[in-house]
Amino acid sequence: MTQLALVIDLNVCVGCSACVTSCKEWNTSGEAGPMTDYNAYSRDPTGTFFNRVQTFEIGEFPNTQTVHFPKSCLHCEDPPCVPVCPTGASYKREEDGIVLVDYDKCVGCKYCSWACPYGAREIDENQRVMKKCTLCVDRIYDTSLPEARRKPSCALACPTGARLFGDVHDESSEVSNAIRDEGGYQLMPEWGTNPANHYLPRRKQRVQIQEEDLKRIDNPLKDENFTKPGADDATLEDSSWI
Ligand code: SF4
Numbered sequence: 108m109t110q111l112a113l114v115i116d117l118n119v120c121v122g123c124s125a126c127v128t129s130c131k132e133w134n135t136s137g138e139a140g141p142m143t144d145y146n147a148y149s150r151d152p153t154g155t156f157f158n159r160v161q162t163f164e165i166g167e168f169p170n171t172q173t174v175h176f177p178k179s180c181l182h183c184e185d186p187p188c189v190p191v192c193p194t195g196a197s198y199k200r201e202e203d204g205i206v207l208v209d210y211d212k213c214v215g216c217k218y219c220s221w222a223c224p225y226g227a228r229e230i231d232e233n234q235r236v237m238k239k240c241t242l243c244v245d246r247i248y249d250t251s252l253p254e255a256r257r258k259p260s261c262a263l264a265c266p267t268g269a270r271l272f273g274d275v276h277d278e279s280s281e282v283s284n285a286i287r288d289e290g291g292y293q294l295m296p297e298w299g300t301n302p303a304n305h306y307l308p309r310r311k312q313r314v315q316i317q318e319e320d321l322k323r324i325d326n327p328l329k330d331e332n333f334t335k336p337g338a339d340d341a342t343l344e345d346s347s348w349i
């Protein structure tokens with residue numbers, strides 16, 4: 108069975124949010140829209156997004172890293188949001204594995220958002236229906252577009268190529284190759300163990316600081332040759348999960 112998905116390389120994402128804005132632009136004017144925006148230019152903006160990038164720090168000083176974590180529906184192979192839906196509005200398509208919401212059947216009860224382990228569903232306060240990423244189903248099959256453009260808008264917008272799109276069950280696809288190259292995919296452990304873990308592992312970056320450097324950090328102004336430990340001191344350790 109085909110299982111379309113996004114595979115996101117956390118090593119490559121720079122947190123620019125190009126995927127967030129391109130998603131909002133495409134989908135607010137597409138079949139899944141409109142996507143509400145309240146107080147967009149005020150201090151307290153709110154609204155519906157299918158894709159958000161969460162940025163946080165891990166590790167303990169001085170061995171810390173900033174993680175940019177793009178978050179959208181993973182179109183789970185066995186989606187917990189579907190069986191809890193009392194009206195059948197949430198469903199998974201057999202032909203391509205995409206999980207969708209039928210707005211005409213959704214009653215906005217939010218059961219699915221409680222069941223989703225990834226926080227991928229958002230209620231549209233205006234239409235009172237649940238919304239989430241559709242994998243741009245209204246453009247990936249649009250034959251009026253050149254074939255290379257038939258991808259989710261986030262994947263097209265990403266300037267670093269962090270977002271790959273394709274069939275994870277097709278062994279020759281770009282996404283399958285990426286998963287094989289990285290030795291498998293895994294989600295942040297604290298986010299649950301659902302089988303749809305379409306995130307490539309983030310390699311551990313360990314900044315090696317020597318004792319000499321630490322003395323300089325204590326009082327750098329006294330050392331003319333002081334240079335802050337940085338990229339030159341970093342080493343990449345492959346195959347280490349966060
Ligand atoms: Fe459902 Fe959440 Fe899985 Fe998407 S990520 S299919 S909303 S459980």
Ligand code: SF4
Binds near residue numbers: 120122124126264268
């Ligand atoms: Fe990360 Fe790409 Fe989204 Fe930018 S567009 S935040 S690099 S996934």
